[in-house]
Amino acid sequence: MIYSRLLYTEHEQPHNNDGEGAYTIFSTQQLFGADCVPLGDMSVQKFAVLWEGQTDTRVIDLIEQSIMLTILSPVRLLNASKGTLVVVHDSKLVGENYKLFCLVWEKIAAGVMYDEWTVLFVKDTGAGLGLKGGRIFRQFAREILDNNELGIVEFTPDMFLFKDDWAPENIFGPPPGEEPEADPERIQHALGLFDEDLDSWRESATGSKPIP
Template identity: 30%
Template sequence: MQNAPPQRYSTLFSTLYDEPAPVGTLGRGAHYSVLRCAEWLNVVREPLQHPQIHDFAVIWDEDHDTRVIQVAEQLYVEGLLSPVQFIGERKASLTVVVAAKFYFHGSEKVIQNYESRIIQIVEDLAFDTWNAEVGMFDRSPGSPHQNDARAIIAAEEHRVQTYLSNIDSLWALGTKPYKPSPCCEAES
């Protein structure tokens, strides 16, 4: 039996993995998808000479509100997506969780300006008015002080952190150099 292809949410992003409905008992029906795009900015939003691959996770709650994809697309076209590791909407509130490397890069004003731009995007949504907040994620072992998922999932902090860490462990989220697919390399 062949698996169905994953849901296509966007013409800007490829879907690498998709859970279409809640799995388990975390939060209010937490489940996730992993999306990929080409990225011309590195994790700290500096221009790249050659594009990288950017994988990020969409964290869904029980209603699987696909309007979050429109917001992710807006972040992408405005050059704000490169530091994003996780993005999700819950109860009309958008949570963007960025790499801790970006969060602590530069001055505090950098992250404040970044968050202000995201807030402006969600305030100008044609379909609804959402709140927005920015958290951070660090995959480094022993760095719990550099992890703050905000309200991306309505559950205990340690459970949310374990869930996000497991997703990152499976998918190595973030920006990384492009490597040709093994199926496309010349045969020896």
């Protein structure tokens, strides 16, 4: 599903059999590090949104605002629940940058459409391990953080989505002497067709039918 012109949907995990635990992994271009300090290289940030019930697209609106205000980079996971926005951030974020990060996110959340959300800030190292956040957050946040590659990495040519499609072997075929192994089933089928053709030729040439 396309959620935003500023975000790429990397993965969508549906709800479990109990109708809980759905989340989406997003990626976006990032020029700042997890500590809100400018990076020297173009990078990509991946983060998760843990949904409760139906997808609340107001979270996407807040994310887009945070991108425009260059305050998304420390975020690892977001979860909106009953008037509270849980913001899981990288533990590298400290000092004055952390204070600024909190102030901006509190202002963004307070202006959410048709509501006013408070913000709960949680370090990524402790998310889901204590009593912070709602039941859904406590139950699923740790698993999402542990089982997905979230954070910021430098963008490289290897990340080109269609790289495999343009690999030399897919364009020009395998190198000489490295022809792909033939499928045994295809070989057997071809031999069977050859035998049938040979029997038909013998019958037409001699008038005798092959011995079964």
